[in-house]
Amino acid sequence: MPSAGPVAGSRSFLSRLREGDEIARMVTFLFAASVVLVTLLLVFDLWQGSVLSRHKFGFNFFRTSVWDPIFDHFGALPFIYGTLVTAAVSLILAVPLGIGAAIFLAELAPARVSDTLEFFIDLLAAVPSVIYGLLGVFIVVPLMRQYIQPALKHTLGFLPLFQGPAYGIGFLTAGIVLAIMVIPYIISVSREVLLSVPRDQREAALSLGSTRWESTWKVVVPYARGGILGSIFLALARALGETMAVTMVIGNTPAISASLFASGYSIAAVIANELTEATSNLHYQSLIELGLVLFLLTFILNGLARLLIVATSQRGAGMGHA
Amino acid sequence: MKRIAGMLLVVLAVAGVLWADSALSINGAGATFPYPMYSKWFDEYHKKNANIAINYQSIGSGGGIKQVTEGTVDFGATDGPMNDEQLKAYADKHGSGILHFPTVLGAVVPFYNIPGVSADLNFTPEALAGIFLGKITKWNDPAIADANKGIKLPAEDIVVVHRAEGSGTTYCWTDYLSKVSDEWKTKVGKGGSVNWPVGLGGKGSEGVTGTVKNTPNSIGYVELIYAESNKIPYGNVKNAAGVFVKASLAAVSAAAAGAAKDMPDDFRVSITNAPGKASYPISTFTWLLIPEKFSDTAKRDAIKGFVKWALADGQGYAESLSYAKLPKEVVAKELKAVDKIQ
Numbered sequence: 120m121p122s123a124g125p126v127a128g129s130r131s132f133l134s135r136l137r138e139g140d141e142i143a144r145m146v147t148f149l150f151a152a153s154v155v156l157v158t159l160l161l162v163f164d165l166w167q168g169s170v171l172s173r174h175k176f177g178f179n180f181f182r183t184s185v186w187d188p189i190f191d192h193f194g195a196l197p198f199i200y201g202t203l204v205t206a207a208v209s210l211i212l213a214v215p216l217g218i219g220a221a222i223f224l225a226e227l228a229p230a231r232v233s234d235t236l237e238f239f240i241d242l243l244a245a246v247p248s249v250i251y252g253l254l255g256v257f258i259v260v261p262l263m264r265q266y267i268q269p270a271l272k273h274t275l276g277f278l279p280l281f282q283g284p285a286y287g288i289g290f291l292t293a294g295i296v297l298a299i300m301v302i303p304y305i306i307s308v309s310r311e312v313l314l315s316v317p318r319d320q321r322e323a324a325l326s327l328g329s330t331r332w333e334s335t336w337k338v339v340v341p342y343a344r345g346g347i348l349g350s351i352f353l354a355l356a357r358a359l360g361e362t363m364a365v366t367m368v369i370g371n372t373p374a375i376s377a378s379l380f381a382s383g384y385s386i387a388a389v390i391a392n393e394l395t396e397a398t399s400n401l402h403y404q405s406l407i408e409l410g411l412v413l414f415l416l417t418f419i420l421n422g423l424a425r426l427l428i429v430a431t432s433q434r435g436a437g438m439g440h441a
Numbered sequence: 442m443k444r445i446a447g448m449l450l451v452v453l454a455v456a457g458v459l460w461a462d463s464a465l466s467i468n469g470a471g472a473t474f475p476y477p478m479y480s481k482w483f484d485e486y487h488k489k490n491a492n493i494a495i496n497y498q499s500i501g502s503g504g505g506i507k508q509v510t511e512g513t514v515d516f517g518a519t520d521g522p523m524n525d526e527q528l529k530a531y532a533d534k535h536g537s538g539i540l541h542f543p544t545v546l547g548a549v550v551p552f553y554n555i556p557g558v559s560a561d562l563n564f565t566p567e568a569l570a571g572i573f574l575g576k577i578t579k580w581n582d583p584a585i586a587d588a589n590k591g592i593k594l595p596a597e598d599i600v601v602v603h604r605a606e607g608s609g610t611t612y613c614w615t616d617y618l619s620k621v622s623d624e625w626k627t628k629v630g631k632g633g634s635v636n637w638p639v640g641l642g643g644k645g646s647e648g649v650t651g652t653v654k655n656t657p658n659s660i661g662y663v664e665l666i667y668a669e670s671n672k673i674p675y676g677n678v679k680n681a682a683g684v685f686v687k688a689s690l691a692a693v694s695a696a697a698a699g700a701a702k703d704m705p706d707d708f709r710v711s712i713t714n715a716p717g718k719a720s721y722p723i724s725t726f727t728w729l730l731i732p733e734k735f736s737d738t739a740k741r742d743a744i745k746g747f748v749k750w751a752l753a754d755g756q757g758y759a760e761s762l763s764y765a766k767l768p769k770e771v772v773a774k775e776l777k778a779v780d781k782i783q
Contacts, residue, residue: 188635
C-alpha cells in the first residue's frame with residue numbers, strides 16, 4: 120500500500136475514529152502511559168511514605184550503619200552494601216557461564232540440542248525464587264560450609280575476601296544462589312540475540328579465512344553486544360530485587376564486612392522481614408525509605424547500563440566501518 | 442456460549458446475595474503465633490453460629506496493631522501488648538480506647554546443636570543473656586558449664602542464631618532477656634525485631650531450626666509449639682525461684698497463674714521471669730485487640746459473644762494444639778472486662 124501514508128494524513132479525525140485507527144492509538148497510548156504513571160505513583164508514594172525518616176536522618180541515612188528498631192536509629196549503608204555485593208558476586212559468576220552457554224547453544228550446538236536445552240532453560244527461569252532459596256538452604260549452604268569455603272580459605276585465604284569463620288551462609292552463598300537464578304535469563308536472551316545475527320556476517324568472516332571460533336568471537340558476539348549487555352542488565356535487575364532466596368541464605372545481619380564468608384543483609388530482604396512487624400512509625404517509614412533507595416539504586420544502575428550500551432554500540436559500529 | 446455466560450452471571454449474583462445475607466462477616470488481623478488456635482476457634486464458632494463468619498489474616502503483630510488503629514479491620518491480635526504511645530495514637534484517632542484480651546499462652550525455648558552432646562542442657566539467665574550479647578563465646582565457659590556438671594562441653598565458638606524477621610517469638614525472648622539482664626535492657630531492649638549484638642538471622646522458625654541443625658555448636662530459640670511439633674529437643678531454663686524448668690504446657694500455665702495475682706486491669710502484662718517454683722520463665726500471653734466502641738451493634742454483639750465463648754469452651758481446644766490454657770483467675774477477670782465493649 121504505497122499511498123496509505125498520505126491518505127491517512129489527510130483523513131478527518133472523525134473518519135479515523137470510525138475506522139478504529141484513532142481508538143487503537145488512544146488505547147495503546149493509554150497502556151504505554153500507564154507504565155510511566157505507575158512508576159511516578161510508586162516514587163511519589165515511597166517519597167510520601169518516608170517523610171519522618173527522611174526528615175529525621177537526612178543524608179545520614181546513607182552514611183550510618185546502625186539498624187536499631189528499639190532505639191530508633193536507622194542507617195541504610197549495610198543494606199546497600201549487601202545488595203550491591205551479592206549482585207556483583209552473582210554477575211561475576213553468571214556472566215561468563217551464561218554467555219559461554221549461549222554461544223554454545225547459538226553457534227556450536229546442533230539445532231535439536233539447542234532447542235531442547237532452551238526448553239529446560241526457560242523452565243529454570245520460571246522456577247519460583249523460594250524454591251531456589253530452599254535449594255540454597257539445603258544444598259548450597261552445606262556444600263559451602265563443608266567443601267567450598269574451606270577450600271577457598273586454604274588457597275585464597277590470604278585475601279580479606281575469604282577470611283573469618285565459615286558458616287556456609289553469607290554474601291558468597293547469596294551471590295551463588297543469585298547466580299543460579301539469573302543464568303537462565305542471560306542464556307535465554309543472549310541465545311536469541313546471537314541467533315538473530317545475520318548469516319552474512321558469519322559467512323563473510325568465514326570467507327575471509329577465519330576459523331569458526333574466530334567468526335563467532337570476533338564477529339558474531341561483537342555484533343550482538345548490545346543485546347547481550349541487555350541480558351546482563353536484566354539479570355542485574357533481578358539480582359538487585361531478589362528477596363526470598365537471598366534472605367534464606369545471606370544470614371540477615373546488618374553489617375559490612377570485607378569477607379564474603381560473613382553474613383550480611385540486602386535491602387529487599389530487610390523490607391520483607393521487618394515491614395509486617397514494624398510497630399514504630401519511624402521504623403516503618405525507614406523501611407519505606409529503603410524501598411526508595413532500592414528504587415534509586417536500580418534507576419542509577421539502569422541509567423549506567425544504557426550509557427554503557429550506547430557507548431559500546433557506537434564503538435562497535437565504528438570498528439565495523441573501519 | 443452467551444447462555445452459559447448469562448447463567449453463570451445469575452448463579453454468581455444469587456451466590457453473592459446469599460453470601461451477603463447468610464453471615465455477618467467480621468475481619469481481624471495480626472499475630473502469627475496464635476494463628477492455628479484462632480483459625481480453629483473461628484471455624485468451630487462458625488459451626489455453632491452459622492450466621493457469624495470471622496476472617497483472620499495472620500499478617501504479624503505490628504500489622505495487626507496498625508490495621509486496627511487505622512480501622513481497616515474489626516479487631517487486631519498481637520503477641521506483645523500495645524505500648525502507651527500506640528494506645529494514645531488509637532485513642533486520638535477513634536476518640537475511644539482499645540482493650541486487650543489474653544487468649545492463650547505460649548513459650549519460647551532455647552535449642553542447640555553441639556556435636557557429642559545429646560543431654561538437655563541447663564541454662565541460667567546469665568548464660569543466655571551472655572551468649573546472646575556475645576560475651577560468652579565458648580561452650581565450655583564456666584557460666585554454662587557450672588550449670589551442667591557431668592556434661593562434657595567442647596571448647597568451641599558458640600554460633601548464635603536468631604529470627605531474621607520481626608516476630609512475637611523474638612518479642613518474648615528479648616522481653617525475657619531484658620528482665621534478667623540490665624545490660625541487655627540498655628543495649629538491646631525488647632521488641633519484635635532488635636539490633637542483635639551477634640549472630641545469624643534465620644527466616645522464620647524453620648529458618649532458625651534449619652540454620653541451627655546445619656551449623657555445629659550453634660544455639661537458637663523457637664516457640665515451644667514449634668519445637669514440640671517438629672520433635673526438636675530443647676534446654677531447661679532457670680526460673681526466678683532458682684529452679685531449672687523444662688518448658689511444658691503446665692509450666693507455662695504455672696507462670697501465668699503466678700502473674701495472675703498482680704494482673705493489671707488492662708491485661709497488658711508480661712509474664713516472663715514469673716515467680717513460682719514450677720513456672721517456665723520464657724512464657725507469654727497472646728492478646729486480641731478489641732475496640733471499646735463499635736458503631737455496628739450486630740458486630741459488637743457477635744465479637745462479645747465470640748470472646749466469651751473463646752474464654753470458656755474455646756479453652757478446651759488449646760492443649761490439643763500445644764497452647765497453654767488461661768488460668769481460671771484470668772478468665773474470670775476477662776469475662777468482666779468483656780462488658781466494657783460498647
